[in-house]
Amino acid sequence: MNETQLQFETPDSGEEAARAELYGLLSMLFYQAPTSDLLAAIAGAPAEGEGELQGELPEAWRALQAACASADAQAVHDEYEALFIGTGKPEVFLYGSYYMSGFLMEKPLALLRANLNRLGLQRTDDMPETEDHIAALCDVMRHLITSEDVIESSIATQKAFFADHMQSWVQQMCGEIGAHPGARFYRHVAALAAAFFAVEMQAFDMA
Secondary structure, eight states: OOGGGOOOOOGGGOHHHHHHHHHHHHHHHHHSOOOHHHHHHHHTSOOTTGGGOOSHHHHHHHHHHHHHHHOOHHHHHHHHIIIIIOSSSOSSOOBHHHHHHSSSSSHHHHHHHHHHHHTTOOOOTTOOSOTTBHHHHHHHHHHHHHOSSTTTTSHHHHHHHHHHHTTTTHHHHHHHHHHOTTOSSHHHHHHHHHHHHHHHHHHHHHO
């Protein structure tokens, strides 16, 4: 997950490009605390016509931009460490297996790995987190959307992957982050993620 992958799209780049971009951004923000450069990039991202948009998603995006504009990178780093790393047990878990089974490294992770294998995907050697980490799952969704393989990129494949490995727990995770008193910056990330996932669920239901 490289910050150089972050390239904000203009509104006419297409809905699929925008979806992939947002999945990629969420992947980076949940994988590790943003650097000062990334904070500045989000805060200064083009917002042409955005003020005319209403709803939870654009409002959450504007709130995150404002949070990035005033954030201190070191403070955000410390917050990330306190919330998601901690000593012993994290304050908030970012792993699907925990929400789906109550434990880490359980059956949901094995099923995910089998599904990724069918898709020809696997965790890279430099990825320390397991595949059910929300950052990894968002990156898989980004990959599926942008894949040149017509089966991988199909709405059916995306819908099935999201339903099997994300839909049942991502809103609970976002809610726990947003409710945590120590989530000053990351409550905005969680709000954006929750609003985006809600839009995804609605779109998949209609697909």
